Amino acid sequence: MNVIIAPHPDDETICCGGLIVDLLKQRKPVHVIFVTDGRFGSKNPSLRGSNILVNLRKEEARRATSVLGLEERNLTFLDFPDKGVSNNIAVKKRITELLNELKPDAVFYPESTDLHEDHSSIGVFVDEIVGNFGRYRYIVWGEKKGVPKLALDITKYYGRKLAALFQYSTQLGGLPPQIWGNIVSRREIFY
Numbered sequence: 001m002n003v004i005i006a007p008h009p010d011d012e013t014i015c016c017g018g019l020i021v022d023l024l025k026q027r028k029p030v031h032v033i034f035v036t037d038g039r040f041g042s043k044n045p046s047l048r049g050s051n052i053l054v055n056l057r058k059e060e061a062r063r064a065t066s067v068l069g070l071e072e073r074n075l076t077f078l079d080f081p082d083k084g085v086s087n088n089i090a091v092k093k094r095i096t097e098l099l100n101e102l103k104p105d106a107v108f109y110p111e112s113t114d115l116h117e118d119h120s121s122i123g124v125f126v127d128e129i130v131g132n133f134g135r136y137r138y139i140v141w142g143e144k145k146g147v148p149k150l151a152l153d154i155t156k157y158y159g160r161k162l163a164a165l166f167q168y169s170t171q172l173g174g175l176p177p178q179i180w181g182n183i184v185s186r187r188e189i190f191y
Contacts, residue, residue: 001102002030005095005109005126007118007140008038008082009061010168015138016108017068017161018154018188024069031102033076034061035091035122040082042170054079056170064167067160085121092125099129106134111191115141136190150190158186 002023006012012020012032023030038057039049047053062072078094085091099107107130110116112123119140127135136149154161162184166172 001104002028002106002108003099003102003104004030004032005107005122006032006034007085007110007116007122008036008041009034009057010038010041010064010165010171011110011119011140012061013064013068013161013164013168014184015110015140015188017064017164018157019108019152019190020065020068020070021157021160022152022154029074030070031074031076031104032061032065032070033078033095033098034058035078035080035095036082036085036118037077037079038082044170047170053170057168060168060170064164067164067167069160083118085118087121091122092129095122095125096129104134106136108136108138108190111137111139111142113142114139138188138190144189144191146191148189148191150188152188152190153186154188155186158184 004012004016020030037054039054042048042053058077065075080091109126110119110123112120112127114120114123
């Protein structure tokens, strides 16, 4: 079992979309844990903080992960409040319970040095929970440093990853595919 811990709906696709497709092609099971509800992730002030946005982001996550090949039964939404992860012992407790239940061989999660507070807090929690075996960290916000543990060439899955990313219309602001093609890497890096 491979577990991907996403602080917000879209982080799993941004950092692990190609990995998800690759693992599923190898018939290796994948489960995604979405930690927060993403309620503050909108440039639209009328949506920000609303249950409407929470529901939209969940639906986007379901569609995006479906494009990557995941079934809904392999998704867990913890629904902690966006920007409410730091020092929240309930978050750590719930992630611990799920990891004990799922018994993963590998866990993919944000680096504790990520510049987004939700990401770095989750990174710290998971560092404390998971031993060194099977630990792979990614960075969404910030500079990637050091020697990667895994650098996956996702060229053959790039189109699917972009198609999945475009399911997150509340996040991408309607940019055309050619723009995102310039900024989304064809390699996914894990430390």
